[in-house]
Amino acid sequence: MELKDLEIFQTVAEKGTITEAAKALNYVQSNITSRIQRLEEELKTPLFHRHRRGMRLTPEGKKLLTYSEKLLSLAEEMKKVVQDNGEPAGKLEIGTVETVFHLPQILSSYINRYKHVDVTLVTGVTEELEDEVLHFRLDGAFVSEADFHPEIETYDVFQEELVLISNQHRSLDELLEQPFLCFSKGCIYRARLEAWYTDQNVTPKLMEFGTLETIVRSVVAGLGISFVPRSSVAPFIENGLIYCHSLPEAYSKIKTVFIRRKDSYLTSTMEKLIETIAQHRKIWIENE
Template identity: 70%
Template sequence: MEFKDLEIFQKVAERGTVTEVAKEFKYVQSNITSRIQKLETELNTRLFNRHRRGMTLTPEGKKLLSYSNQILLLKDEMEKVVQSNEEPHGKLEIGTVETVFHLPKILSSYIKKYKNVDLSLFTGVTETLEEEVLRHKLDGAFVTESTFHPDLVSHEVFQEELVLISDTRSTTLEQLNGQPILCFSEGCGYRARLKSWYKDQNIAPQKIMEFGTLETILRSVAMGLGITFVPKSAVLEMERNGLIICHSLPEKYSKIKTVFIRRADTYLTSTIEKFIETIEANK
């Protein structure tokens, strides 16, 4: 049994079709099919149910998927341990919430210093990013401080103030009560803080509108579509230009920490170790 066979098996299980996997690996479809058949022969069991719409795992295939995940993760960690004394290099996949204002400075410092690292950045809300780190999909993520899963460790990045922002027509908090809340999807730490404030004020938001990007939310607020709760550092320029008004909430809701999370049980390679050092140097 080869590692590549397990990688192909995982991809077919994920995509449900040989065609897409063949394109991804740049193999002919018959090569993918023969590798799956070879695996089934070696294990003396059928791993997939074949049908017109694609392929789905059999109960035995689902068992193998669980073990193959562990085997390939262990293989990756073994390679990292062996290479740990080398200059940082290879892939580094990092997640982040959209409002980490200091992120460009951190990334720029790291990439300029360690040119052999292929760094990829993915955005999402805190709960989703936490899950991706736990599932080894990401090497780490910048998220809002919370009570994390025990398998995670966190490194403080910075603390800042969240502000409620509105267009320039609303000058008091009382005027904002009936306005729609513009926010990211459930799992966003800022959204949770704002909902907590509303609950403690015995106010029920009349409407919540979800958006995919911070830029769209901020533009919509400036146009009078609703209000949102974001780090003050992210909207200083808009406030200076008279496009929005910032409204302060009590410290219980507004003071928030951004942290960098990673799995506690994975080997700390030089690539991720130097990334954490860069975070510390740019606080």
Template identity: 70%
Template sequence: MEFKDLEIFQMVAEKGTITDAAKEFSYVQSNITARIQKLETELNTPLFNRHRRGMSLTPEGKKLLIYSKKILLLSDEMKKTIQSNEEPSGKLEIGTVETVIHLPKILSTYIKKYKNVDLSLFTGVTETLEEEVLNHELDGAFVTESDFHPDLVSHEVFQEELVLISDMRASSLEELKEEPLICFSKGCGYRARLEAWYKDQNIIPQKVMEFGTLETILRSIVVGLGVTFVPKSAVIHMEQSGLIQCHTLPDQYSKIKTVFIRRADTYLTSTIEKFIETIETNQQVSIKPVNC
């Protein structure tokens, strides 16, 4: 049994068809079919149910998928442990919430210094990113600090203040309580903070609209569609331009930390170690405070 056989098996299980798996590997379909048949012969059991819509795992296939993921994760970790401690290299997959204002500087500093690292960035809400790090789908992620799973370790990135923002019409915080809430999907740390404030104020938002990008949310605020809760560092330029108003909430809702999380039990390669060092170096840079 070869590692490549297990990789192909996992891809067919994920895609559900030989055709789609072949495209992912740039193989001919007959090669994928032969590899699956070889694996089934070696294990003396069918791994897939074949039907018109594609392929689905048999009970035995589901068992193999669990072990296959563990084997390939260990194989990947083995490769990482023997890479040079002097020069980070290879793939680095990082997740982030959309509003990490200092992220471009961190990434730019790291990529310019370690040119052999192939860094990929994925966005999402805190809860989703936490799950992806736990499941080894990401090497780490920038998220809002919360009570994380015990298998995760966090590194503080920076602290900042969240502000409730609206268009220019409102003259008081009281007027905004009836406005629709515009936010990211459930699992967003900023949304959770604002919902906690609503709850403590006995406010039930009459309408909640979920959007997928920060840009869309901010444009919606400018045209008066509702209110949202975001880091003031992300919107200070809009406030200064007269596009929005910022409204301050008590510290228990507005003061927040962004942290970088990773699995505590994975080998700390030079690639991820140097990335954490870059984050810590960025922390030491003095940033002039701004008022919103």
């Protein structure tokens, strides 16, 4: 069994079809098919259910996927350990929720100081980013504080206030009647406001959106209300385009943290990012 076989297997599992896996890996489809068949023969078990719309993992395939993720991550970590000479360099793949107001300052300081690091940034909601870190697909992520998996290590970034926003000054009773514009399931802001709705014995009318910009502009247009960090909508507040409504601290206080796997090797590249985060956090605390 070769690591390349596991990479191909993992890509097919992720993409769901031979065609999409071949595109992602820049291989011909026949090569992908033969490598998967060879892996199944070697393990003496089917790894996929084949159907008209693609391929789905068998129970045995799901078991292999768990180990293949660990093995491929370990191989990549081995390269980093051997090549790590104390000078940050190479690829750093990190995720972030969309509303990390201070992220540009952190990344700007880091990238300007360590010019040999190639940072890749992806966005998502907290739960999916945690899953990406746990499954070795991201080196780390900026997310909202939550009840994380035991394998996750956290580093405080900053704390701020979530506010309810609308395009007009309304009473809370009127706000409760408005559609709630939110990110997909797994967003901590959404979970907080849903908890508030539950405590008010109200079932919210939900409308899901993909970006913060779309949510805020929809609130400005009067489509509904939302629950976002105050810092992310400050210009709209100053211009009188939206109104803020404070909720009790149990719902409104939110902490942004950086997460990584506890068992992953701490490269100098990652170590310096964590140091940069800590330096900025110290400045923000001093300026409060």
